[in-house]
Amino acid sequence: MIKLKLGPRTILYPMPAVIIGAEVEGKPNFMTVAWCSIASHKPPAVAMAIKQERYTLKGIRETHCFSVNVPSSDMAKVVDFCGIYSGKDRDKSKLFTIKPGDNPQIPLIDECPVNLECTTIHTLDLKSHCLVIGEITQTHVKQDCMKGKKIDPRCVDPLIYATSSETYHRLGEVVAKAYEVGKVP
Numbered sequence: 493m494i495k496l497k498l499g500p501r502t503i504l505y506p507m508p509a510v511i512i513g514a515e516v517e518g519k520p521n522f523m524t525v526a527w528c529s530i531a532s533h534k535p536p537a538v539a540m541a542i543k544q545e546r547y548t549l550k551g552i553r554e555t556h557c558f559s560v561n562v563p564s565s566d567m568a569k570v571v572d573f574c575g576i577y578s579g580k581d582r583d584k585s586k587l588f589t590i591k592p593g594d595n596p597q598i599p600l601i602d603e604c605p606v607n608l609e610c611t612t613i614h615t616l617d618l619k620s621h622c623l624v625i626g627e628i629t630q631t632h633v634k635q636d637c638m639k640g641k642k643i644d645p646r647c648v649d650p651l652i653y654a655t656s657s658e659t660y661h662r663l664g665e666v667v668a669k670a671y672e673v674g675k676v677p
């Protein structure tokens with residue numbers, strides 16, 4: 493395989509396109525984040541890289557809590573909007589039906605099939621970005637997307653972001669069952 497060296501770049505596939513919700517100065521605000529991942533199981537936690545100047549980060553610093561909302565692929569337009577315009581200049585509080593979480597200070601987007609309520613447990617300043625680690629305190633999943641005790645990824649239909657090409661995608665086909673296909677080398 494012939495490879496080209498691109499130097500140090502933030503290339504990793506795939507990335508989720510999620511919408512982070514937080515109250516800023518008492519009003520809900522939402523921003524799109526692709527640099528978001530699960531960070532630990534006990535406690536259940538997420539980690540996300542937020543640029544220092546984001547308005548949403550101001551709210552997370554104020555309230556120490558936020559939501560991670562997983563949009564479906566048909567929400568690409570509003571996801572992009574939340575990733576283009578800042579709450580500093582635009583009111584993004586009326587874009588969605590907002591439901592309060594178990595923690596009433598956490599705004600949840602009703603249109604998103606999955607919502608995580610998070611409480612900030614660590615922040616780490618990494619020059620351009622702040623790494624925010626949040627403990628997941630509650631998980632909300634659209635009832636129709638539950639197949640027994642499991643979540644049906646086809647029903648959630650998450651929006652995927654591809655870096656470099658700057659394009660949104662859907663999940664592709666299932667290629668194998670995890671923890672099974674590799675049992676026999």
Ligand SMILES: Cc1cc2nc3c(=O)[nH]c(=O)nc-3n(C[C@H](O)[C@H](O)[C@H](O)COP(=O)(O)O)c2cc1C
Binds near residue numbers: 522576
């Ligand atoms: C697809 C996509 C992914 C993004 N991912 C991030 C990210 O991971 N971290 C970040 O700080 N900004 C990210 N942004 C940019 C912010 O969403 C954008 O600056 C937004 O306007 C910030 O809103 P706010 O100032 O109201 O918080 C992304 C934008 C798009 C379109």
